Amino acid sequence: MMAQIVGGYFTSHVPAIGGAIQRGDQQAEYWSPFFDGFPSVRQWLGDVSPDVAVVFYNDHGLNFFLDAMPTFAVGAAARYDNADEGWGLPVYKSFEGHPNLSWHVIETLVEAEFDITTCQKMMVDHALSIPFELAWPDAEAWPVKLVPIAINTVQFPLPSPRRCFALGQAVGRALRSWKGDERIVVMGTGGLSHQLEGARAGFMNPEYDRFCLDHLADDPAALTRHSAEEVAELAGTQGVEILNWIAARGALGDAPLAMVMRNYHVPISNTAAATVVLEPA
Amino acid sequence: MSPSSSAQSDCTAGSSADPRSLRRAIPGTALFDGDLAMRGFELNAMCYSFNDAANRAAFVSDEEAYCRKYGLTEEQRAAVAARDVLAMLDAGGNVYYLAKLAGILGLNVQDLGALQTGRSVADFKAMLVAARAGVDADLGGLHLGQRASGTAQHRENA
Numbered sequence: 143m144m145a146q147i148v149g150g151y152f153t154s155h156v157p158a159i160g161g162a163i164q165r166g167d168q169q170a171e172y173w174s175p176f177f178d179g180f181p182s183v184r185q186w187l188g189d190v191s192p193d194v195a196v197v198f199y200n201d202h203g204l205n206f207f208l209d210a211m212p213t214f215a216v217g218a219a220a221r222y223d224n225a226d227e228g229w230g231l232p233v234y235k236s237f238e239g240h241p242n243l244s245w246h247v248i249e250t251l252v253e254a255e256f257d258i259t260t261c262q263k264m265m266v267d268h269a270l271s272i273p274f275e276l277a278w279p280d281a282e283a284w285p286v287k288l289v290p291i292a293i294n295t296v297q298f299p300l301p302s303p304r305r306c307f308a309l310g311q312a313v314g315r316a317l318r319s320w321k322g323d324e325r326i327v328v329m330g331t332g333g334l335s336h337q338l339e340g341a342r343a344g345f346m347n348p349e350y351d352r353f354c355l356d357h358l359a360d361d362p363a364a365l366t367r368h369s370a371e372e373v374a375e376l377a378g379t380q381g382v383e384i385l386n387w388i389a390a391r392g393a394l395g396d397a398p399l400a401m402v403m404r405n406y407h408v409p410i411s412n413t414a415a416a417t418v419v420l421e422p423a
Numbered sequence: 424m425s426p427s428s429s430a431q432s433d434c435t436a437g438s439s440a441d442p443r444s445l446r447r448a449i450p451g452t453a454l455f456d457g458d459l460a461m462r463g464f465e466l467n468a469m470c471y472s473f474n475d476a477a478n479r480a481a482f483v484s485d486e487e488a489y490c491r492k493y494g495l496t497e498e499q500r501a502a503v504a505a506r507d508v509l510a511m512l513d514a515g516g517n518v519y520y521l522a523k524l525a526g527i528l529g530l531n532v533q534d535l536g537a538l539q540t541g542r543s544v545a546d547f548k549a550m551l552v553a554a555r556a557g558v559d560a561d562l563g564g565l566h567l568g569q570r571a572s573g574t575a576q577h578r579e580n581a
Contacts, residue, residue: 158531175564182571189570203519207471208460228473229526296519298446298456339518341509342451343536344550348557355562371447371454379452380518401568408558409551412532421570 145243145320148190148327149402149421150394151183152358152387153276155199155269155331158411160231163275179405179417180276186402186419187277192327194240195286196247196317196393197270198310198386199331200295202227204267212259213301214309216251217290218244222266234271240287243320247289250316256309266290269386273331276417286327293389295332295382300370306385307366310392317393330390332383334406336413339379346414350376354384355406359399359420362391380413391420398423455517463515466503469493470520479527508538 159176162168168177204227206212218241224234251258266288274284291313294300301309317326334354337345354377357364365388373382402419409415446454453459460467469490472478482489490500502510506528511521518535525535537547555563 179565182565182567186571203471203517203523204474208464208467208517226474226476228470228479228523296455296517297460298454337452338522338532338535339508339512339539340452341540342449343539344547344554345451346551346554346557348554348559348562352559352562371449374452374454375447375449379454400570401566403565403567403571405565406558406563408555408563412536412551414554419571 143321143323145317145322145324145326147314147317147394147422148192148325149186149419150328150330150390150399151187151273151277152330152390152416152418152420153183153273154333154410154413154415154417155272156411156413156415157227157229157231157268157272159272160268160275163279164232173410175407176405176410176415176417179403182403183277183417183419186421187327190325190327190421192286192325194243194289194324194326195329196289196291196313196326197273197329197331198291198293198389198393199266199269199329200383200386201292202267202269203296205265206292206296208297211294211297212292213294214256215259215261215264215292216244216248217261217264217266217288217292218248219262219264222264222270222288222290224267224271225265227267231268234268234275235284237266237270237274237284237288240289243287243322243324244289246320247313247316250319251309251312254312254315256312264290264292269331273329291389293385295380295385298370300382300385302366302370303368303373303385303388304366306389307362307392310389311395313389314393314395318395328390328393330387332386333377333381334384334414334416335377335381337378337380338412342378344412345378346408347376347378347381348408348414350381351406351414351416354387355404355416355418358387358391358418359401362388365391394420453512459515459517461515463499463517465494465496466499466511466514466516467520469495470516470523473523473527482527508535
């Protein structure tokens with residue numbers, strides 16, 4: 143018996159999405175081009191019925207601060223809580239962990255010489271909660287257990303796209319070698335192009351976003367040819383969250399993938415927003 | 424500029440004594456690196472504390488005392504007092520943490536963008552919407568693959 147990766151779900155995690163959900167604005171003119179992508183995501187999740195989500199995301203100063211900033215951090219908790227992030231989002235539902243699978247991922251990664259940080263306690267922020275709220279809006283409890291993997295997108299030096307892809311590949315090998323019957327969805331959250339700070343605040347780059355979306359499924363190595371700093375220039379200083387997508391794509395492995403859905407809309411808040419679902423072809 | 428051509432564009436040259444010389448020069452952008460992270464530690468630590476509602480209330484009730492408690496540098500304190508976002512960034516503030524201070528001040532990321540770019544909030548929002556002009560029809564919008572469009576077709580027929 144071996145675990146199975148059912149596919150990958152990628153989406154922007156802009157905090158304002160949480161505000162729109164709270165107000166019931168999903169069908170407002172400003173928001174509907176983004177939210178209209180999600181019926182197809184939910185249909186797919188219903189079809190493939192995952193019971194575990196392995197999620198590559200970045201913390202925005204809820205769990206991690208600059209006193210100790212891990213480049214890669216893997217959660218190994220039985221439960222993960224969201225909490226007040228300081229600027230008015232509701233506190234979202236807690237997540238049930240899968241510590242045994244987490245430790246299998248951790249052991250596989252360290253064996254593959256990734257010097258990760260292991261977290262038995264770890265709060266998770268909107269970068270996890272919003273993709274879950276979008277995927278399962280009516281759930282009383284999340285239908286999947288969580289293995290969260292945080293990538294530093296806050297403080298340079300950031301890990302390179304190549305390294306994030308390799309991390310994802312190693313996570314994928316761990317998942318495929320897990321002797322359980324879990325059906326696993328891999329998620330990458332954040333992006334696409336956006337920049338919140340500095341005189342270039344408001345920067346978006348549909349051309350680079352197209353490059354990422356066009357190559358994500360069939361030629362992800364193309365995304366790893368830029369350095370992290372080049373990505374910051376191309377995608378904006380918060381657009382570097384594409385690192386989470388690159389890692390998640392790595393975890394999906396080398397076999398051909400089919401595009402289930404793809405949605406791209408400019409702007410949501412200050413962000414070029416995108417959602418993609420890929421599955422084994 | 425295509426992604427591939429810019430990948431070969433020049434990196435910043437500079438003296439090896441300045442760690443920032445290792446960073447790319449990106450217009451209107453300072454990458455939050457070790458230099459800024461050291462310079463901004465106290466300010467960012469204060470902002471990180473704002474995850475707690477009681478700390479937000481304490482800041483509002485006595486801003487001066489709260490900033491003193493976190494040992495803000497003169498530069499940081501002046502930037503916060505002036506509500507000057509660019510000066511906060513210069514003083515080592517990181518936007519992920521500053522956003523929590525912005526929340527207390529009732530500013531969202533569009534307000535921050537307007538303050539940093541010297542535009543009105545309406546102009547800044549209009550600039551964001553105008554970025555849509557760079558989105559070609561085949562890039563923007565919802566595209567369904569065979570499975571999802573097949574499902575949609577099936578539903579229409581049902």
